[in-house]
Amino acid sequence: MKLASYADGSRDGHLVVVSRDLTQAHYASGIATRLQQVLDDWGFIAPQLQDLAVQLNHGKLRHAFPFEPEKCMAPLPRPHGWAVVGADGSVRREAGQLLGAGMPLRAAAACEPALMAIAGDLHAASDTAAALDALRLLGLAVDWRLDSELLATHAAPLLVTPDELGEAWTGVRLQARLVALHNGSKLEPRDVVAAPADALVRLTRLRAQRTGQLAGVALGALDVALAPGDSLRLDLKSTDGQTSLFGAIDLDLTPPAA
Missing domain, CATH: 3.90.850.10 (Fumarylacetoacetase-like, C-terminal domain)
Structure with missing residues (x-):
């Protein structure tokens, strides 16, 4: 999976999952909002993000949006x-x-x-x-x-x-x-x-x-x-x-x- 942090006014940004071809993204809000949360509980959270990435890559997420790299902070x-x-x-x-x-x-x-x-x-x-x-x-x-x-x-x-x-x-x-x-x-x-x-x-x-x-x-x-x-x-x-x-x-x- 590919992960990024969109700038949202906070110091850590908002976690998004990005499609394999880098064209689409989806907020990971229902799973985690910051990458450090994922790292701290990798065994539990990472599989959920992987499932989200699979759905995103197959075009099955209704609220996906175009990925815009210029909106990204450093991912961590x-x-x-x-x-x-x-x-x-x-x-x-x-x-x-x-x-x-x-x-x-x-x-x-x-x-x-x-x-x-x-x-x-x-x-x-x-x-x-x-x-x-x-x-x-x-x-x-x-x-x-x-x-x-x-x-x-x-x-x-x-x-x-x-x-x-x-x-x-x-x-x-x-x-x-x-x-x-x-x-x-x-x-x-x-x-x-x-x-x-x-x-x-x-x-x-x-x-x-x-x-x-x-x-x-x-x-x-x-x-x-x-x-x-x-x-x-x-x-x-x-x-x-x-x-x-x-x-x-x-x-x-x-x-x-x-």
């Missing part, structure tokens, strides 16, 4: 933590708030995409099998850094259960294509492989993990020079470049003041 705006694991095993602990995919960036910064993973509770020193069993949702996030200082983290609008990713998910790792548009011009696509369970295991070597904490797998910095007034669109797609897995991060760099 206030996680309990956000840590990114680099290719060398290093861990960066980041800010605890995620911004929606369309929130403007206030300053030119280095762009560092990451596969984002949410798991259930994990004991300290958990192994890969336990991490895979606890894995709940995957998404896309981007850290923005200026002189190594974190300025902001943006999240793509959707969090997705691994089974929804089709051939992009091998059961252990994600195989995808990172596609970027800078001021409307396509940059060279990058094929990426990311193993979220390995990142979760690495984090449990430091401490136990609780549901609502986010683990990131660094996908390598994007080599692009941004300037005020620029636009940048980032999307993780299936390896053929045709299917968006988590929706796009589509933002503008605030232009200089007049």
Whole structure:
């Protein structure tokens, strides 16, 4: 299933289920209103959301409406933590708030995409099998850094259960294509492989993990020079470049003041 949080004036947004083709959505109000509720009681609530997703995908929900990514906040705006694991095993602990995919960036910064993973509770020193069993949702996030200082983290609008990713998910790792548009011009696509369970295991070597904490797998910095007034669109797609897995991060760099 695919989940998003529509902005509604609250700090956490309102949970919606999104169709497989990203065209339709339905409020999850009768089941849960916030994603953290789902994570806290996954075994009971997730099957109900899955049933709703099946009905939505089959066109059986009378109150479905067109999905509008621009209305989304980050799917989990206030996680309990956000840590990114680099290719060398290093861990960066980041800010605890995620911004929606369309929130403007206030300053030119280095762009560092990451596969984002949410798991259930994990004991300290958990192994890969336990991490895979606890894995709940995957998404896309981007850290923005200026002189190594974190300025902001943006999240793509959707969090997705691994089974929804089709051939992009091998059961252990994600195989995808990172596609970027800078001021409307396509940059060279990058094929990426990311193993979220390995990142979760690495984090449990430091401490136990609780549901609502986010683990990131660094996908390598994007080599692009941004300037005020620029636009940048980032999307993780299936390896053929045709299917968006988590929706796009589509933002503008605030232009200089007049």
